[in-house]
Amino acid sequence: MDWMQFVSALVSALAWPAAVVTVVCLLKNPILGLIPKIRSFKYGELHVDLTEQLKSVQENLPDTPSESDANVPPSLPPPDALQLAAISPRAAIMHSWFEVVNAIDLLVRRSGLEINANTNFKMDVLRKREVIDDLTHSTFRRLSKVRNDAVHLTDHEMGYEDAVMMSTSCAWLIEQLQKGTPPADAVI
Incomplete structure (x- = not known):
């Protein structure tokens, strides 16, 4: 495995967790605003x-x-x-x-x-x-x-x-x- 394959494997392994963390951070306030409105x-x-x-x-x-x-x-x-x-x-x-x-x-x-x-x-x-x-x-x-x-x-x-x-x-x-x-x- 050369350094280019290593970087490619590292990026592909970290892409989904990074995307999930980014989405959660961006939508944190709207989601927290909806929680109190839950009736059931x-x-x-x-x-x-x-x-x-x-x-x-x-x-x-x-x-x-x-x-x-x-x-x-x-x-x-x-x-x-x-x-x-x-x-x-x-x-x-x-x-x-x-x-x-x-x-x-x-x-x-x-x-x-x-x-x-x-x-x-x-x-x-x-x-x-x-x-x-x-x-x-x-x-x-x-x-x-x-x-x-x-x-x-x-x-x-x-x-x-x-x-x-x-x-x-x-x-x-x-x-x-x-x-x-x-x-x-x-x-x-």
């Missing part, structure tokens, strides 16, 4: 789509109030949640979730229970004691997953509509929790 994420078996999860929760909520609730208007998010959603959708989701946690704590105290555990455990106890129904419990579980995804998947874009859907669902859940009372024959 899939990697192997993991698939996260926040909008789809929120729509799923809202589809399972009852559309029409029961006969006893006929005069009660449907759950609407509070105006402050709508204002916050316009400014920061992720913050609006967190705000709505904190209101749910406060409603759960209030229901636990009202039920005469002393539970010093996480919110999931409190809801499990409330369900076992029939203070809340299955729909309320399952809605809580699904909203909890949406909240966790919103908090921990910070590279995903959260939209105003997502925040409003979460606030509406949380308002419904809070309403259900406020209705929850321990059964008369419950042993506490």
